[in-house]
Amino acid sequence: MADYHTHDDDEPLTGEDRDAAIPADVLEAVRTLIRWAGDDPTREGLIDTPGRVARAYKEYFKGYSENPLHHLTRTFDEVGGYDEIVLLRDIRFQSHCEHHMAPIIGKVHIAYLPTTRVVGISKLARVAMGYAKRLQVQERLTAEIADAIQEGLHPRGVAVVVEATHACMSARGVLTSGVTMTTSRMMGVFREDDRSRKEVLALMKIGSN
Ligand SMILES: [Zn+2]
Secondary structure: OOOOOHHHOOOOOOHHHHHOOOOHHHHHHHHHHHHHHOOOOOOHHHOOHHHHHHHHHHHHOHHHHOOHHHHHOOEEOOOOOOOOOEEEEEEEEEEEEOOOOOEEEEEEEEEEEOOOOEEOHHHHHHHHHHHHOOEEOHHHHHHHHHHHHHHHHOOOEEEEEEEEEEHHHHOOOOOOOOOOEEEEEEEEHHHHOHHHHHHHHHHHOOOOO
16 A cells, blocks of 8 residues: 555654554544545545544644643742733634634734733743633633633733634635634733723734734
């Protein structure tokens, strides 16, 4: 049989060995969907596709195997009196909508106003990824990220803005490409104080691009 593993050079095992760990009904489910799409899952080009799809699902949805809050357990208390906004902008993410299992692709901006605890800045991105790598709706993704930062860091305020395009809109249905959906969750001072909210939105450059 032809070498059909050329896309998976990063993994040393052959397709059959790797697929042995995947339940047969998972592989069969992908074959069923290939048939449903109108193709033949036994033709050469598709023969290893169920295994690839099954492994890809474990990557798309690896957020289920973690608690994103754990990324916020190691905090730094010595912030040297820093009491201004901490902002991480343009965190790229990919998620999947829970209605069509189609990709949601976009970016997250996360800001918080620390009290005494700050966290390594990469941890904010890890929190976002932990929730993005699940079946989602954008509104809940936004809220879950904000709630986790509130719970983990107890800051004076949290602002999370998510801008994303939904493949279920651009690749099917109304076929509108280039439409971006924006969702936000403001907590603490960013919710209560107009000036603080305007300041954080300006730092995120929301509405300016
Ligand atoms: Zn959808």
